[in-house]
Amino acid sequence: MKNDEFYIGYVDEVGSKTKKSLKKFVIASLLILAGGAFLFGFFQKSAVNSAFDFGNPTKLSGIYHESPYPMLRVSLSGSEFKDLVLLGFGKFGPNAYLKDLREKEGNLNGKHLNIEGQLIYYNGKTLLEIDDSQKVSIGNRRSSINFSPNSLGQLKIEGEIIDPKCYFGVMKPGFGKIHRSCASLCISGGVPPVLVSSDENGIEDYFLLTDLKGNPIHKDILPYIGQPSIISGVADEIGDWKVMRVDVGQIEKLDKKSLIY
Structure with a gap:
């Protein structure tokens, strides 16, 4: 018992053994904290310019x-x-x-x-x-702007369906498994579905999706959100957006891991 250190904080000084133990604990805690912070940052995706x-x-x-x-x-x-x-x-x-x-x-x-x-x-x-x-x-103005679409013809594109609200900037980052259910809620609530595709250089292209008649599509597209797929349809360019008319039943799911969700 003579080698045991026991002290009262407001009366005695901290013993040498206790000092050494506290130093080791503090140093180890700081190293673990720094290492955890490094690993957390290392495995995060880069922030996008949204x-x-x-x-x-x-x-x-x-x-x-x-x-x-x-x-x-x-x-x-x-x-x-x-x-x-x-x-x-x-x-x-x-x-x-x-x-x-x-x-x-x-x-x-x-x-x-x-x-x-x-x-x-x-x-x-x-x-x-x-x-x-x-x-x-x-407003009070009148306009004669031409809204006629520019036909892009029949296209076959590999990509993923996302909700543009979260993906384009409301959620940063707007990816990960938790965002798949979030995207489903957004699209079922009236946010338009968007097909995201990218080329070999990582440059993305975006298509607003509609049904075959060119009408808005929401609930029918939900099973395909965040699923790498091949989607075929007739596409038009309206202003600075591309719009594709698709047959949901013809969407081909791919056996690939989602790059977004």
């Missing part, structure tokens, strides 16, 4: 069109423009926020709208989240 202007709304004016999903065509300069895919707050599309204006004005296609929302942008694509129907109004 952005979500949460809490920083932007007022935009443009021509509304459904091709077939709600979009706002905003003039940039001269003859240049950008088509913004419209979204609702949370895991929903924008229709609930356009309902009052549709009841008042009728068909909104081709009409000038003023919308205040939060921008989401990534890799040249831009989306606009609306969170209040009072922030959508009819």
